[in-house]
Amino acid sequence: MRTILLGVAGVMLIALGGTGAGAILKRDPLLADTSLSWIRYGHGHDLATAVLYLGLGLVIWAWTRLGRMVRDRHVGSTAVLTAVVVWTLPLLFAPPLFSKDIYSYLAQGQLALNGLDPYTVGPAVLQSPLSDNVSWVWQNTPAPYGPLFMVLAEGVVWATGGGVIGGVVLMRLVLAVGLALVCWSLPGLARHLGGRPAVALWLAAANPLVLVHLIGGAHNDLLMVGLMAVGVLFVLDGKHVLGVAVVTLAFAVKATAAVALPFLVLVWAARLPGPRRAALGKAMGASVAVFLAVFTATTLLAGRDLGWIPALRTSSMIVNWLSLPSAVGDFAHTAVNLFVRVEPGVFMTVARGLGSVLLVYIAWRQWRVAEDGGPEAVRRAAITMLAVALLSPATLPWYFSWPLLLGAGLAWTATGLRAMAFFSVWLLLVTFPNGDTALYSWGYLALTVLVSALASVSLVKPDPLKLSGRYS
Incomplete structure (x- = not known):
């Protein structure tokens, strides 16, 4: 319980520090022209940044302690799920952290709500509070996201009346459905893949990389991987048509989910009778039919076209x-x-x-x-x-959540878990809280390597810095 509370303190400090050091609004109606606006400038901003990084340190500490207890079988899935829930709640209401992408999502939803095509024009045409907060990189680029996500973004903007703060909170709640799907599917995936449910949940769902970036940063990758994980589980459970359909919905959020589909065809084919080549042909034909039916229906119901496919090239600007x-x-x-x-x-x-x-x-x-x-x-x-x-x-750092979520249910060795702890913490830290990359700040990068190495060692060795004589 103390470890979980340590993480709660950490995420609360992250949320608090994020009000001054996160990807904040150009004009925040809650703080602008109030006695608290100092937190976003000068020494106030420095203080907010220090608070945020203190929170990150506590979350990393709590996660590695929890991982050590999970690995040693001192706690199980219930404790990890409790940690996921209570560590997520403060982040749902924090300012956007480590990214401004959520403002792009909302502006693209407003484009659709106003009768404009988000696959043709960029947020700059709106000249609204939502578009004003979009990063300059994406002001004139069309949306590279699927029709299902565009419907969700449009619905969020409609429900919140175009309000920025309400839009951020509601969009986070929508994306948090993806985290719930991840938590639901990981035990089943671990059962099929030979891993331990508690380890899978700790590695993926409770991971600070996932919580801070995908919840705090509010990226639609979370909804994509949640749907993808559920679809993969359905296929492994023998519900092949349903599984392919759900992964197709994940593709209708973000195109990356398509990578999983050819491998699910192989799972399906292995269970069909007859010669290998014939079984593969049947599974492939059935999967293509399911994909086309679900994706076509989603596209038509959303009232969109395929303009998001060529828009995928816009990411090359990074x-x-x-x-x-x-x-x-x-x-x-x-x-x-x-x-x-x-x-x-x-x-x-x-x-x-x-x-x-x-x-x-x-x-x-x-x-x-x-x-x-x-x-x-x-x-x-x-x-x-x-x-x-x-x-x-x-x-971008949170892209590595894709393989993390797919592979979390595997049987991990101690060395593998240490490597995952190292890279999870490092990827968490290589972006500054306002969304700028830290990859060219060499002194800062050296510090992130040291912190990541400490987290890796702490996973198997209690209190490596000898700060406490007690193991918990």
């Missing part, structure tokens, strides 16, 4: 070193530019092109290796999802 091709292209340009003045575009284009070729190859190889279906197909799907996150033209 350049950071979490994307390996972008890192290679950026490094190659920097090295060559030391000797010859050249434009960076060609380096990035070539590196990203090669990354895409490599990604296709990895996906094909993983699919072929998983041809016998069953739990191995899900593991290979998680590996492919990890490759998508690493080799896409643009990568």
